[in-house]
Each structure stands twice: as C-alpha cells, then as structure tokens.
Amino acid sequence: MIVKFLYDKGLRSEHANNVACAAIGLSIASWFASRTVEGKGLDRADRWGIFVATWPATWFGLGQALSQYERTVISFGR
Template sequence: MIEKLNELGFKSEWAYAGGFSSILLSFITYFISRARKGDDKAQSDRWGIFIGHWAPTFFALGIALKLEEKK
C-alpha cells in the first residue's frame, strides 16, 4: 500500500501535515462543541478524542512514506 501511494505521488510531508492538522482540528472541534448550547462536556471530549486519534495514523503513514522515498 505504501509503495502504491508513493507511486501515485503522495508525499510524506503531506501525511505529516495531515497529522498536525488533525491535532489542530481536534482542538477546534472540542472548543466549538463546548461553545454550543445543550452539548455536554462528554460529547465535546468524544469529538476531540475521535479526531485526535487520526494524528498517529497520519504520522505513521508519513514515516512509512519517508522510508519508501529513500529507496
């Protein structure tokens, strides 16, 4: 899969950017959810954690792509 992504032109920098973006998006969704009337803290936590879990996937993908690019 990583080799195919590399062949398609997907760069490791894009995956790293996705990881940092997901961290930022996690904070944004948390605070937007907290600001809404009627949403409780647990719901805000779930949104933030759900999106925050994307970051390690993007970072791992970035590392794998970086290793593939060095071949």
C-alpha cells in the same frame, strides 16, 4: 503494498506529516466547537476531541512509512 501505491499517486511523507499536524488543530477545534456551539455538555465534546485526536497518529505513521519508502527509492532507484 499500500505505501507504494500512495507514493505512486503522489502522496509524499511531508504531505502526510502536514495532514497530521492539521489534524491536531482540528482535534482542538472540534472539541472547542462541540463544547460551545452544540451545548450538549463536556462529555460529548471530549468524545469528539478524542475521536479526531486518533487521526494524527495514523498520519504520522503513514508519513514515517512513506519516508522510509522514499529513502529506498532514492537509494536503489525504481
């Protein structure tokens, strides 16, 4: 089970949720940087922003799974 493995390695739900929040900022930053620095047009900047914007959902989902696992571990012990 991946969630148990990640929990045993020290990843907690709050870590995953913090990464998800950071990924939202990274999405905005990558869109802005692609738009201004690269100069390859708005379409490319939108693609970068959308690509990075898929990450927060994954991290929030992982945070939710870890949160449920943490409740199970605390309730029933190991």
